[in-house]
Amino acid sequence: xxxxxxxxxxxxxxxxxxxxxxxxxxxxxxxxxxxxxxxxxxxxxxxxxxxxxxxxxxxxxxxxxxxxxxxxxxxxxxxxxxxxxxxxxxxxxxxxxxxxxxxxxxxxxxxxxxxxxxxxxxxxxxxxxxxxxxxxxxxxxxxxxxxxxxxxxxxxxxxxxxxxxxxxxxxxxxxxxxxxxxxxxxxxxxxxxxxxxxxxxxxxxxxxxxxxxxxxxxxxxxxxxxxxxxxxxxxxxxxxxxxxxxxxxxxxxxxxxxxxxxxxxxxxxxxxxxxxxxxxxxxxxxxxxxxxxxxxxxxxxxxxxxxxxxxxxxxxxxxxxxxxxxxxxxxxxxxxxxxxxxxxxxxxxxxxxxxxxxx
Ligand SMILES: Cc1cc2nc3c(=O)[nH]c(=O)nc-3n(C[C@H](O)[C@H](O)[C@H](O)COP(=O)(O)OP(=O)(O)OC[C@H]3O[C@@H](n4cnc5c(N)ncnc54)[C@H](O)[C@@H]3O)c2cc1C
Numbered sequence: 160x161x162x163x164x165x166x167x168x169x170x171x172x173x174x175x176x177x178x179x180x181x182x183x184x185x186x187x188x189x190x191x192x193x194x195x196x197x198x199x200x201x202x203x204x205x206x207x208x209x210x211x212x213x214x215x216x217x218x219x220x221x222x223x224x225x226x227x228x229x230x231x232x233x234x235x236x237x238x239x240x241x242x243x244x245x246x247x248x249x250x251x252x253x254x255x256x257x258x259x260x261x262x263x264x265x266x267x268x269x270x271x272x273x274x275x276x277x278x279x280x281x282x283x284x285x286x287x288x289x290x291x292x293x294x295x296x297x298x299x300x301x302x303x304x305x306x307x308x309x310x311x312x313x314x315x316x317x318x319x320x321x322x323x324x325x326x327x328x329x330x331x332x333x334x335x336x337x338x339x340x341x342x343x344x345x346x347x348x349x350x351x352x353x354x355x356x357x358x359x360x361x362x363x364x365x366x367x368x369x370x371x372x373x374x375x376x377x378x379x380x381x382x383x384x385x386x387x388x389x390x391x392x393x394x395x396x397x398x399x400x401x402x403x404x405x406x407x408x409x410x411x412x413x414x415x416x417x418x419x420x421x422x423x424x425x426x427x428x429x430x431x432x433x434x435x436x437x438x439x440x441x442x443x444x445x446x447x448x449x450x451x452x453x454x455x456x457x458x459x460x461x462x463x464x465x466x467x468x469x470x471x472x473x474x475x476x477x478x479x480x481x482x483x484x485x486x487x488x489x490x491x492x493x494x495x496x497x498x499x500x501x502x503x504x505x506x507x508x509x510x511x512x513x514x515x516x517x518x
Pocket of ligand 1: 400401426445446458459460461480483
């Protein structure tokens, strides 16, 4: 981009020279309690590899934390799943997690090594860190991407549904580097794990943390007890919409989900009606699920809903309207009142469970 045009576009920040930036980064997220890397970070190695191949560059993982063993294991996992190199910043000063410290440390690492692209998973932590890092680096960020590509000039195309999800927005950051994006969990498949893959693990020195002092201090962390599998991890999901209509209806869906060993979810209308909590909403402003079986009950199939079920293996729709759009996205469709179908499914599954118990 011409300097004059660039000055006009961002007088405060100016342009960066893209030729100084190489490599595609995936910032990996560690589950400190389990000592493992998040599946959603590994999923990002799929678009990272595609973009790196198109750009003729490499894929790097970036990990921060205070548990050396967990970091080592996570670095290996990133390499087994496709990273060429993993940069690890290990320090006792990174305990406990603090967004300000982590974001500044990632930004400094990026300033040192100049990646052209930085990806974060759009988890709670990723959504907190990524804009912080982008702002520190004075670059743009696109949240909740569902696809990526590279344009003819080598810019990253960050593709996401805009507000109404009927169109796709193609967004790029042509005049600043790095180009930063978050991607929704479960939108990209996890690359195959190959233990024979080799890569480099680089332990960064603690000087990257010099002078970083958090303005807020974490005094105590209290974990909320989670008894149920979150919908984005469940293999069987029974989702209800406005057509289910009442708490009693949702209790029936819950019974069906229990018999399948799965969980209940719902559409945004179901959330708006107070029938399920927002954390169980499927879709554009909810979560993406990748169940083996997704049963949509009384859900019309709006674009903003079905965007969240693209990765499901088998979709069954139950709707009394034969014209409901959900049938276009379903492998099996049942045109009926759910009140006639769901009790039958429950009855059959109970029978099966009893038979198994007798054997
Ligand atoms: C910016 C934006 C973001 C959004 N994000 C999301 C999102 O993340 N997730 C989401 O779900 N929506 C989202 N929406 C809302 C979305 O557009 C739809 O309004 C919503 O998905 C519809 O929910 P529904 O299918 O439950 O209800 P409806 O569209 O009202 O459909 C109800 C369905 O139930 C069927 N039905 C009724 N009674 C029965 C019965 N007895 N038996 C069988 N079938 C029956 C009807 O035929 C109908 O098809 C978003 C909208 C916007 C503008």
